Amino acid sequence: MNDLRRLFALTCRPQRAWLLATVLLATLAAGAATGLVATAGWLLTASAITGAVLAAGGVARLEIFGPGALIRLFAVTRTVARYAERLIGHESIFRLLTRLRPRVFAGLAAQSWPVIGRLRRALVLNRLIGDVEALEGFPAGMLSAALAVLLAGGAFSLVLAWLLPAPIAWAGLVLTLLLAGLPVLAGWRAQPREYRAALLRERLQRDLLERLAASRELVFADPADHRRHALARLDARLAAAAIARASRASAADATGVLILHLSLCGLLAVLAGWLAAGAISPARAGLAILGLLALAGITAGLAESWQGYARTRLGLRRLGIEAVATPSIAEHRHGAPGVAGGRPVEWPAGGDAVAAAGWRLDAVGLSQGVADRPVLDGLMLDIAPGEVITITGRSGSGKSSLLALLAGLRRPDEGQVLLDGRAASDWPERVRFSRIAVCEQRTTLLAGTLADNLALGIPGGAEPGELQAALSAVGLDELAGELDTWLGPGGRELSGGEARRVAVLRAALCPAGALLLDEPFRGLDDTASDALSRWLAARWRGRTVVVFDHVARGSWPDRRVLTLAEGRL
Incomplete structure (x- = not known):
């Protein structure tokens, strides 16, 4: 949990206004998508019932203008909210990068010469880029998406509580928690494997670049292509790790779909009994069923994104960034004497040479x-x-x-x-x-x-x-x-x-x-x-x-x- 708190303090707290706007817009888009399908379910069910009554020679009245206008409102709201969410989300990421990357490089510049020398011989630049990208994906790709699903599901549960008996609303809330929590839990449990895969990916990249740099020499020094075969084995291990990751994400999605379908089967049985007793209308039952299906649809991709949580934690630990202690780039450049990043006391003024050393x-x-x-x-x-x-x-x-x-x-x-x-x-x-x-x-x-x-x-x-x-x-x-x-x-x-x-x-x-x-x-x-x-x-x-x-x-x-x-x- 310490890493989670550090992640939130580093990536979310400084951009809380932008993150809040992103979460609200994502919630609005998710709610509009759910409302669109739910309203369409209400209208389709009501139209089918009205048609059946009319076909039987009965008399029925159907209001289509209100639901039609609501459907158009939800469609426009979903499109506008998604576009605005992308704009605000990207702006928050850019603001995070302007704060994060200078702090990373300022922290590296304050390291000792031997440490910097070792980093320079490694693929530190590629690693830095990957680690920073992993950190920047936490607020937008993981946290805001999960919060949007929870908030949209909670709002839809309130609508169900208003239109249907309370047990249906509670069922919708529990289903929302399960659909949002399973991907997070799967990503959390996959951390050891993701750690190993990240280190394996770096090793493959390093060895591949070394082999390309020494390709001419290896023609004579390694005629049996032992290095190439070793790289092929390393690549096969990485491919197996990628397949395992995709399988874990698919298993989490499949578990969510299975829970959803079992829940819907139970819900249909309950709704059928209430319909037979005349406790609810068929249109409202259709609204509940299609609305929950739409809510399940907006959780798509959560499992895949939370599979990268281990990489995010690894990036945080390797970069060694503290939320408050790391100096800014301005402090690094103009800091006080004696402070890491500042000009030392003995630095000569005006470019005059210091006394000869012995x-x-x-x-x-x-x-x-x-x-x-x-x-x-x-x-x-x-x-x-x-x-x-x-x-x-x-x-x-x-x-x-x-x-x-x-x-x-x-x-x-x-x-x-x-x-x-x-x-x-x-x-x-x-x-x-x-x-x-x-x-x-x-x-x-x-x-x-x-x-x-x-x-x-x-x-x-x-x-x-x-x-x-x-x-x-x-x-x-x-x-x-x-x-x-x-x-x-x-x-x-x-x-x-x-x-x-x-x-x-x-x-x-x-x-x-x-x-x-x-x-x-x-x-x-x-x-x-x-x-x-x-x-x-x-x-x-x-x-x-x-x-x-x-x-x-x-x-x-x-x-x-x-x-x-x-x-x-």
Whole structure:
């Protein structure tokens, strides 16, 4: 029940006015649909009785204008109410999304670097979209639909109480509760299976994308198609889960239909006795029978929608959203210092660089992999503030792992890594990254303008002249005049060398006290490497620079070159 309360607080309470309007309109549409069929049942039964009386030579009078007008009123009301319900429902969903999605991403942005790094390697975007969609379907697809059935059924039961003896009204109310409650109960009981199906669906998606990405390599590495057969087995399990879900929904619908038909059979027997005794008129009996059939019809789809309740709860738990504690996107962007999402106290003002940082590594040991392969073993290193160091080594020698230790992204298994006299991983993350700028091995550009990418780490932004000068200095004169050019989907595609230099410039323009570069010259020829290193040396004069590469490249005056091998320098 805690998850249900959280769901209601998160998705319904902020939009209660819109949700109430949606429920009322859905109730009006359901009531109009029930009234339309019930009135038609009254008119058809009355017409049949009148015809039989006239055929027998009797005299009868039939009022058709009132019921006909009522039928038209119900038909128009149903159409208008359904259209208005769609409009209001979609508006409430859009309002929910404007509130929900920024809070989700603000909460993710406040996570630590290792957590974000793990999420980035997963299919987090697809998972986020699916989880948010599951949450947004709760108020409109589940809650309002069930409430509309209950309210419409209650209103129709009141009509039955007015026109027929009280037991008929009570029977209609009980039948309404059963027809609305069975789908909810079925969805509630299906939660464990739906959890497993949701996780299985994600696993299939992840493995399929990985296989597509490595399709060429698998032609040679997996000639027997073991991976493809494994995917086929996974897909078969997911298909079986989908069939089971459809079967459960169909079973809930079939149970409702069975209860309805048994109830109608009993109701017909009771009504027949009252008709024989003259307690009720045949037209009112027809109204009751067809009205209850129409009420059963508006419950169609409830079972299928409530089968997704487990996915909604799973989305709520994985997103980890609290109804009141999660900061808004504005709070995340402009929050107070020291608060998650706010600018740290030590952040430099006006883009001025902070003091140079220094490190001391004392007998550092680090292992990784399933077999705990030693990567660093008793490593000793002192990096003085303002020093420039290039650390070389072959692939797999531990250069990137050493960068992660210096940046505080990992803790050593042995020894200690001190940043300005304090364990690097003990610094608050936002304070640490205000002192350290990092350019990883992987080149990542954001969807935005070239200027947006370059000035990402500069508080308050940068002057266009500064960005243009930096681009020209590293041999990107063509891009210097295109700061407003859009990069990313639908925009300009940069070459590998251009994208790499933009990524390095983005890190180097940050007003930090130390710069860590992992293979900054990847994809660059000697001329471009020399131009980039000369600009870095001038830009970062007096501050600490540590470059990790296979060989010492570029023109760096007064730099120290170390080689990492066998876990030591």
